Amino acid sequence: MSRIAPEDAKRVAELARLRLDDAELPAMTAHLERILEYVDLLMEVETDGIEPTAHAIPLATPTRSDEPAGEFTPEQAVANAPDADGTAFCVPKVLDDEAAS
């Protein structure tokens, strides 16, 4: 059932915020195709009525008292940023000039 074309791989890459250049695309598409062909063997298992398992150990979501717990200072939080200004992370413009005006 799984047949993945280069354009599918490219679309998925865009969703994942990755770029596949023309040199990478054929090999990556072929690898994905081969892996998906293999996982198709799961389709031979009858799973109607079987509950899915998201986690090996069933645990209720733990709660704690609603009190502030200090972790990092703002300075520590931005210490690893590739580009920071004071305690702010810097990023390129989100809106283009036309939208911003």
Next chain:
Amino acid sequence: MTERFGSVSELRSALDAEQTSSRELIERSLQRASGVGERLSVFVDLQNDQAVAAADAADARRAAGETRSPLDGIPLVIKDNIVQQGERAGCASRILEGYVSPFDSTVVAKLRAAGAVVIGRANMDEFAMGSSTENSAYGPSRNPWDLERSPGGSSGGSTAAVAADIVPLALGSDTGGSIRQPAAFCGVVGMKPTYGRVSRYGLVAFASSLDQIGPLGRSAADCATLLDVISGHDPKDSTSLPEPALTTASALTGDVSGLTIGLPREYFETEGADPALLEKVRVAAGMLEAQGAKLVEVDLPHARYAVAAYYLIATAEASSNLARFDGVRYGRRAEGAANLKELYERTRSEGFGAEVKRRILLGTYVLSAGYYEAYYRKAQKIRTLLRQDFDAAFAGCDVLLTPTTPETAFRLGDKTEDPLTMYLSDIYTVSANLAGLPGVSLPCGLVEGLPVGLQVLGRPMEDAAVLRVADAYQRLTDHHLARPEDLA
């Protein structure tokens, strides 16, 4: 001080008797790390100054009668995906180049409190994705038994460091076999504890419902000592079990009489598995039977679906976990992006290696509209069936005995062209992660000069039982004492 490290209890006795000092142990480790370690590409970072200072502090405590734990002053290495405050933590990836952790992982905090001395950070497959350590941005680690072969992965650096006698203990992480498979390839003991027994706080997540930190060492007893120090409930990890720290070391009695050991029929009928390895497992089972254990055959009818289910679940979780690497908050950032989307795409495309990209793509695909039910949901249902298989098997036995890998260490480069053949090297290990079981791999002999791994799997929470069986076997045999020719 002998040329090679003894067991942790021997080292401790030598320290107590003042036959050696922690300073001496650490200097020996550091010396081997920069010699043999370099030839094996075991380390991504050595912490010479911090390690020597910590050793001196341990010696001072011992002199004052204030030794903190059985690991006080003992050297070890940790995998590059477990963070330490003030140290780089790169997950062997270009995308985390330059990242310095502002906090300690819980396991590192516990090790510090116990007085253990971290000498460096071990090489690994990028973000723990791989079974050979060939996906590291720093190049592959090598197997001390044969430098042309892989040490396994993804904890290949940690494991090779123990096998090459650089350190007596190491920490790895196991998402689908990443501690047990390299332990098998390198002839050491490696354990994946029950999911939730060891805090994952400060472990860079690959697949959160499967990842577990665990010990590597020469013997089950050494692994038990390390496990007992790092285990226990952690409020900082919402998946941590509300249980106290383990006391597995005290359970190692050597007695297996009355224990029922299951041999999963399907594991011995796996296509492509080396018959010589299966025979070693049967011989090991026979030895335990002679000590009073009872052997039974059991069925795991869905075993052949485990790898497929695993890769769907693991990649789906990975695609979500690795979304955080965007070039904004930490790590590397691509130069000259005109807008935010381009910044994300270029940073991630330049920073991630091929295997990580492949898994992110697979994970994104199987979670996308139209495929979620067919793949991800289906894999989660198979996970339920695998758990039910184990429940049924454990109704009739206490532990399972299996091979750890279908073959001995493969040559570097042999599987890099075909990711699927690499994935299949985890065929005996992934089920334990899907079901949350404790599992240990220990050496059970050599085939053509290369180590063979024996795997013991137990019921969830019965970490002590698997270590007890491993320890009992090691009392009967000396396979764990076999070492590769010295590489110094």
